């Protein structure tokens with residue numbers, strides 16, 4: 001069931017590359033008219049070229065994302081939640097957003113829920129060169145940036161929109177910061193996004209999120225509101241000595257760090273979204289050609 005759904009979603013994503021937006025029923029991977037060996041070579045060559053255009057060293061992960069990312073290229077990454085299908089939907093939404101925003105999607109590994117072990121790179125589970133070719137978008141796995149768990153990895157912080165907070169309900173616990181971020185020496189600094197208008201399914205369309213992520217004015221306006229009204233999060237007065245071991249801020253929503261000097265930005269080289277599951281229709285049929 002999960003595999004069938006995944007295949008369906010990949011098919012839908014693939015139609016994004018078609019100018020006129022093929023109907024779901026008319027799409028097929030099987031009627032490629034060229035010789036399969038030539039076709040495979042074309043796809044792999046193109047994938048190789050893409051890697052060369054978006055990574056400093058396509059052949060070896062670096063010790064930091066920052067040192068692996070190329071000037072002039074912009075990236076987007078996304079957390080995840082749920083089982084494999086939900087994790088996949090998050091990744092497909094990330095690829096779609098990356099295409100809308102002309103960024104490279106950095107795709108998290110799958111975390112073991114329905115299979116044994118801990119994490120599996122998307123490179124090991126899906127044919128990424130073919131998927132990206134069909135979808136006409138740029139993407140890479142986490143594993144091409146930093147090797148999970150390596151001791152000399154540099155610790156990095158990433159400002160990240162907590163979209164799930166705005167999509168479903170206000171977080172009752174901290175935004176998901178799956179262990180995989182920690183294992184990649186990454187700490188997410190969460191920011192509350194605005195509440196987005198919902199479609200008839202009760203969730204926002206991916207495009208609505210994309211409009212916000214691509215609009216620096218809207219983000220700056222919103223960040224002002226957040227700082228002023230939302231993440232209450234005023235630093236504790238320095239003269240307050242009532243609780244020697246108290247945190248340095250009070251009235252803080254868990255998971256959000258008001259003292260962070262890293263703000264998400266439409267101009268940032270790397271944009272982050274906590275997860276993109278309950279966004280748009282769960283079956284992806286609302287995706288529009290871009």
Ligand SMILES: *[C@@H]1O[C@H](CO)[C@@H](O)[C@H](O)[C@H]1NC(C)=O
Nearest residue numbers: 026027028030031032033034
């Ligand atoms: C695949 O089939 C569709 C519908 O029959 C057709 O319109 C399209 O041109 C075919 N594509 C290729 C690459 O043959």
Ligand SMILES: *[C@@H]1O[C@H](CO)[C@@H](O)[C@H](O)[C@H]1NC(C)=O
Nearest residue numbers: 053054072073074101102103
């Ligand atoms: C998309 O980004 C690439 C950089 O990777 C750039 O070369 C290209 O001009 C951009 N396209 C548009 C339409 O902005």
Ligand SMILES: *[C@@H]1O[C@H](CO)[C@@H](O)[C@H](O)[C@H]1NC(C)=O
Nearest residue numbers: 211214215216217218219221
């Ligand atoms: C960006 O956001 C601002 C403020 O919300 C809005 O006035 C403007 O129309 C938006 N720009 C685009 C291109 O959507």
Ligand SMILES: *[C@@H]1O[C@H](CO)[C@@H](O)[C@H](O)[C@H]1NC(C)=O
Nearest residue numbers: 235236237238239240241242
């Ligand atoms: C601490 O400083 C604030 C202003 O920064 C002031 O309103 C408050 O009265 C001070 N508290 C004490 C105990 O001095």
